[in-house]
Amino acid sequence: MRESLPLAEARRHVLGRTPALAAETVAAREALGRVLAESIDSDRTLPPVDVSAMDGYAVRREDCAGASIDRPVILELAGEIAAGGQPPATSLSPGAATRIFTGAPVPPGADAVVRQEDTRADGGRVEIHVAPEMREHVRDAGEDIRAGDRVLEAGCVVGPPELGLLASLGRSVVAVHRRPRVAILSGGDELVEPDRPADRGQIVSSNSYALAGQCLEAGAEPIYLGIARDDPGDLRTRLRAGLHADCLVSSAGVSVGDHDHVRSVLADLGCELEIFGVRIKPGFPMAFGRLRGRELPLIFGLPGNPVSAMVTFEQFVRPALRRMQGHRVLTRPVVRARVGEKLQKTAGRAHLVRVRLEYRNGEYQATPTGNQSSGVLRSMSAADGLLLFPEEATEIKAGAFADVEVLDLDVLARAPSAGGSPE
Amino acid sequence: MRESLPLAEARRHVLGRTPALAAETVAAREALGRVLAESIDSDRTLPPVDVSAMDGYAVRREDCAGASIDRPVILELAGEIAAGGQPPATSLSPGAATRIFTGAPVPPGADAVVRQEDTRADGGRVEIHVAPEMREHVRDAGEDIRAGDRVLEAGCVVGPPELGLLASLGRSVVAVHRRPRVAILSGGDELVEPDRPADRGQIVSSNSYALAGQCLEAGAEPIYLGIARDDPGDLRTRLRAGLHADCLVSSAGVSVGDHDHVRSVLADLGCELEIFGVRIKPGFPMAFGRLRGRELPLIFGLPGNPVSAMVTFEQFVRPALRRMQGHRVLTRPVVRARVGEKLQKTAGRAHLVRVRLEYRNGEYQATPTGNQSSGVLRSMSAADGLLLFPEEATEIKAGAFADVEVLDLDVLARAPSAGGSPE
Numbered sequence: 001m002r003e004s005l006p007l008a009e010a011r012r013h014v015l016g017r018t019p020a021l022a023a024e025t026v027a028a029r030e031a032l033g034r035v036l037a038e039s040i041d042s043d044r045t046l047p048p049v050d051v052s053a054m055d056g057y058a059v060r061r062e063d064c065a066g067a068s069i070d071r072p073v074i075l076e077l078a079g080e081i082a083a084g085g086q087p088p089a090t091s092l093s094p095g096a097a098t099r100i101f102t103g104a105p106v107p108p109g110a111d112a113v114v115r116q117e118d119t120r121a122d123g124g125r126v127e128i129h130v131a132p133e134m135r136e137h138v139r140d141a142g143e144d145i146r147a148g149d150r151v152l153e154a155g156c157v158v159g160p161p162e163l164g165l166l167a168s169l170g171r172s173v174v175a176v177h178r179r180p181r182v183a184i185l186s187g188g189d190e191l192v193e194p195d196r197p198a199d200r201g202q203i204v205s206s207n208s209y210a211l212a213g214q215c216l217e218a219g220a221e222p223i224y225l226g227i228a229r230d231d232p233g234d235l236r237t238r239l240r241a242g243l244h245a246d247c248l249v250s251s252a253g254v255s256v257g258d259h260d261h262v263r264s265v266l267a268d269l270g271c272e273l274e275i276f277g278v279r280i281k282p283g284f285p286m287a288f289g290r291l292r293g294r295e296l297p298l299i300f301g302l303p304g305n306p307v308s309a310m311v312t313f314e315q316f317v318r319p320a321l322r323r324m325q326g327h328r329v330l331t332r333p334v335v336r337a338r339v340g341e342k343l344q345k346t347a348g349r350a351h352l353v354r355v356r357l358e359y360r361n362g363e364y365q366a367t368p369t370g371n372q373s374s375g376v377l378r379s380m381s382a383a384d385g386l387l388l389f390p391e392e393a394t395e396i397k398a399g400a401f402a403d404v405e406v407l408d409l410d411v412l413a414r415a416p417s418a419g420g421s422p423e
Numbered sequence: 424m425r426e427s428l429p430l431a432e433a434r435r436h437v438l439g440r441t442p443a444l445a446a447e448t449v450a451a452r453e454a455l456g457r458v459l460a461e462s463i464d465s466d467r468t469l470p471p472v473d474v475s476a477m478d479g480y481a482v483r484r485e486d487c488a489g490a491s492i493d494r495p496v497i498l499e500l501a502g503e504i505a506a507g508g509q510p511p512a513t514s515l516s517p518g519a520a521t522r523i524f525t526g527a528p529v530p531p532g533a534d535a536v537v538r539q540e541d542t543r544a545d546g547g548r549v550e551i552h553v554a555p556e557m558r559e560h561v562r563d564a565g566e567d568i569r570a571g572d573r574v575l576e577a578g579c580v581v582g583p584p585e586l587g588l589l590a591s592l593g594r595s596v597v598a599v600h601r602r603p604r605v606a607i608l609s610g611g612d613e614l615v616e617p618d619r620p621a622d623r624g625q626i627v628s629s630n631s632y633a634l635a636g637q638c639l640e641a642g643a644e645p646i647y648l649g650i651a652r653d654d655p656g657d658l659r660t661r662l663r664a665g666l667h668a669d670c671l672v673s674s675a676g677v678s679v680g681d682h683d684h685v686r687s688v689l690a691d692l693g694c695e696l697e698i699f700g701v702r703i704k705p706g707f708p709m710a711f712g713r714l715r716g717r718e719l720p721l722i723f724g725l726p727g728n729p730v731s732a733m734v735t736f737e738q739f740v741r742p743a744l745r746r747m748q749g750h751r752v753l754t755r756p757v758v759r760a761r762v763g764e765k766l767q768k769t770a771g772r773a774h775l776v777r778v779r780l781e782y783r784n785g786e787y788q789a790t791p792t793g794n795q796s797s798g799v800l801r802s803m804s805a806a807d808g809l810l811l812f813p814e815e816a817t818e819i820k821a822g823a824f825a826d827v828e829v830l831d832l833d834v835l836a837r838a839p840s841a842g843g844s845p846e
Binding site: 028029032033044046047048053082083084085102103104139143144145151152157159160161162163164165166167168169170171172188189190191194195198202203204205206207208209210211212213214216217230304306310327328329330331332333334373375376377378380381383406407408409410412413 | 580585586640
């Protein structure tokens with residue numbers, strides 16, 4: 001077991017042991033936000049034939065040479081092709097034009113489309129007011145996609161345009177990485193569920209709710225194992241149930257005694273701790289392990305304090321859950337922010353300082369959210385980001401810059417010149 | 424009807440007519456990502472009583488004056504209080520200490536807690552090795568929250584810490600703004616669903632899939648009205664169904680003829696167009712209207728080209744859907760990016776240029792994604808953002824800066840010094 005690791009090393013350890021989960025095949029629409037586990041090659045050419053890019057008239061260019069509004073060329077009207085219609089089997093005759101709509105197949109023999117605005121219909125004939133360029137307003141077969149093209153690479157995150165692409169290729173199912181299932185355990189005789197009376201000395205088990213929210217936000221599926229009593233039997237039953245998940249997150253009871261129960265019961269169940277202690281504040285007593293000889297579940301023992309639990313989830317569990325889903329980018333957006341007030345600490349632990357962020361005068365300003373006690377969840381709720389105060393640093397001067405991991409993306413919309421709400 | 428508006432003015436018009444939707448009461452856990460429609464005041468004090476912040480011993484400070492590891496003070500052990508346990512009814516006697524665990528109530532008479540590490544248990548007695556400060560390691564009743572405190576303001580977005588806070592207040596249901604339901608219509612005889620054969624001249628209706636994805640990503644609930652044939656009767660039946668939604672989005676058939684059907688059928692159904700045409704490319708023929716005398720649904724007629732449909736959704740529908748949900752920030756993150764190659768256009772329309780973004784040498788670099796034809800959905804899939812090339816500008820020099828609305832937030836994780844993947 002490795003003890004008291006620096007943040008980056010602990011994260012490297014965890015992520016180095018985190019596999020991408022296997023693929024599953026889902027309805028394309030359900031794939032939104034998921035990561036492709038297969039590359040997508042096109043089995044078709046789009047557009048499948050040359051089509052018109054405009055409403056107008058398909059013409060032979062040579063017929064329209066020199067046409068202008070003052071000297072229009074007059075062509076015979078030879079039918080009409082609607083979008084979705086079939087092109088005529090015979091070639092467009094010299095001196096003729098076919099009425100055509102956007103997306104409709106260009107008839108054989110035609111080599112340009114003249115926009116409706118550049119024509120004037122006149123009974124069975126049409127005046128052409130411009131001399132079109134070669135293939136003007138014609139979209140070539142295969143302009144978008146050719147049969148055999150690699151359209152999307154495995155590892156790509158499926159967003160709205162990818163849903164459109166999959167649809168246009170006729171793909172209604174697609175292989176994506178499975179979402180991790182995360183078992184969440186609370187523990188401690190002092191804890192009650194939110195709908196129970198919290199009498200003297202009892203507190204509501206809020207960690208599991210915040211952690212479940214963090215799981216959902218990270219794309220994972222939380223499974224709530226409930227509150228384990230300070231009793232090895234109860235703990236063992238619940239933890240065993242959690243070992244079927246891809247990831248087990250225990251936010252310990254609030255006493256060391258409880259925590260020791262978790263460790264010994266986990267050891268009984270075959271868990272080998274690989275990390276205990278990370279040199280960060282909040283969140284030092286973070287533990288990570290796995291079952292002997294098994295890749296999954298990843299087992300995280302998070303500190304019991306609400307803020308410590310959330311911060312360690314952010315630093316370790318969230319990137320691991322993203323890796324499991326096949327994401328390449330595992331971290332939050334980071335901005336450089338000017339620190340409004342002097343920050344001080346002793347060397348030896350990195351601090352993750354909850355800060356508000358404001359965009360002012362062309363830069364981000366970071367302000368600590370007040371009480372940084374790890375029991376005070378309100379400071380987490382008020383925070384827009386976590387400022388990284390590095391392990392060996394002892395001071396960040398007022399007015400200096402620091403890196404901030406952005407938790408609330410809305411603050412980024414207030415940025416540069418075009419920024420701010422559109423109203 | 425207002426025609427050919429500048430982008431900002433058209434957006435102001437739409438958002439000025441977009442209400443926040445009414446509140447609905449949902450299970451707290453379902454509230455993740457939603458906007459509170461009520462402020463949350465605490466009905467309780469947390470911690471409810473003074474509790475220990477450490478595992479250790481509750482003491483009378485006066486008993487420990489001058490204690491050190493070399494000159495320990497010896498106290499009589501007077502019971503134990505577990506987290507969740509009841510404090511003794513009687514005061515801690517002078518010369519005595521109570522074994523106490525993190526989160527357990529501090530007994531009356533005690534005014535400090537000494538950490539376990541600073542003590543040595545010795546049968547029925549305990550050695551104290553430090554002289555504690557007044558109320559050291561004691562968390563005061565109400566340190567986190569006092570009864571009556573305003574904990575969350577209406578308008579706040581519910582994230583994981585808010586779920587934790589709601590749980591800790593015993594709130595299992597909460598009022599949030601309703602999610603908008605968005606009816607999506609495709610139209611055109613040339614369109615088929617993705618699971619149908621797309622023969623010569625037919626194309627798969629991909630817009631509705633991309634738009635449904637955009638709705639989901641914006642927090643709204645898409646309702647798919649299917650593909651309307653180029654027939655006023657069919658169109659009318661489908662559009663009527665869509666008028667029960669909060670928002671109706673028609674991505675027209677690809678021909679002007681079809682579009683005209685939509686307009687005339689909508690007019691028949693009582694829709695008054697308020698905007699037709701916005702000076703942007705792609706996306707000029709955007710229409711917005713509402714039913715005479717009714718606030719909802721908002722009715723958007725988007726251009727039929729796949730990229731134009733997505734871009735106009737981004738610029739108009741997405742901010743409106745966010746406002747409906749009570750969000751204050753309606754726009755995407757914006758970054759200043761250096762433009763790699765010279766961009767040119769004529770004045771008169773703002774261009775929304777699909778670009779890739781890369782963070783290099785301390786700044787974002789924007790590179791157009793190649794073919795900017797509005798038919799080519801791949802360019803949208805490849806884009807990390809939309810670069811705003813303002814209406815009156817005709818050139819952006821290579822190496823100059825421009826604002827980019829960020830569509831793929833993962834690019835922001837590659838930013839400053841701490842940036843990049845943690846591995």
